[in-house]
Amino acid sequence: MLINGGLMSESLRQDAVTSEIVTYMRRMISSGKWPVGSKIPSENQLRTRLNVSRTSLRSAIMQLAALNVLKAKQGIGTFVISALHDEAIFEETGKNMAVKKEIVQILEFLKIVAPTAIFLEIKKFNKCFKGLERQLNHAVEAQRSLAYTDQAAFLQSCFEFHIVIFNSIVNEFVRNSVVEAISRLQTSVAALQPTISSQVILTLHTKLISAIVDEDAKRACSVLKKLYTYLTAHDYLRNLS
Incomplete structure (x- = not known):
């Protein structure tokens, strides 16, 4: 089911977009484009690049932060602090x-x-x-x-x-x-x-x-x-x- 197909509820659509953002971020980290210790692009840069809402983006960052993969530092940015965990x-x-x-x-x-x-x-x-x-x-x-x-x-x-x-x-x-x-x-x-x-x-x-x-x-x-x-x-x- 396409996210933009208009067949999903707003809540389900947002969850799907968040999942896609998490997949993108995981790919950037696992490929080495965002190495451990590096600062990821700013929120505005990511929103423009991925064409997503602030809510979905922050939700994705929060999920990775909960796993101690990303860490947001107020006024500085968000950093990769550890390698990816197991898929499960x-x-x-x-x-x-x-x-x-x-x-x-x-x-x-x-x-x-x-x-x-x-x-x-x-x-x-x-x-x-x-x-x-x-x-x-x-x-x-x-x-x-x-x-x-x-x-x-x-x-x-x-x-x-x-x-x-x-x-x-x-x-x-x-x-x-x-x-x-x-x-x-x-x-x-x-x-x-x-x-x-x-x-x-x-x-x-x-x-x-x-x-x-x-x-x-x-x-x-x-x-x-x-x-x-x-x-x-x-x-x-x-x-x-």
């Missing part, structure tokens, strides 16, 4: 990049929907979270201990924490939509097992409990928005390989 590693990276894209999409959805849902539920049904304080505090204490012993279990515990909160929402449609999104996020993150700083998450979880207990809709909304914004923007998403 590239295939696995492609799968991981697809999972990473799904993670970002889910987080963007939750960043918009979840804070608003919390705000409206507290405003309309200010007793919907009544009785959760003890359970949520216990969950955060468990997260605190897991953060230093088992990163994967810590992240899974965080997802369960959010599922408990949103399962208490009265609006069935919103409840099911958010819980399903969190469950999908839980599965996707488990597949990649990223390492992420836990202190910010623990602090925001504690503040979220306080806002829920105080039935402070505005504060709960703000805390949740900060949490999902942090997760969406965090460096671990750029470092997934």
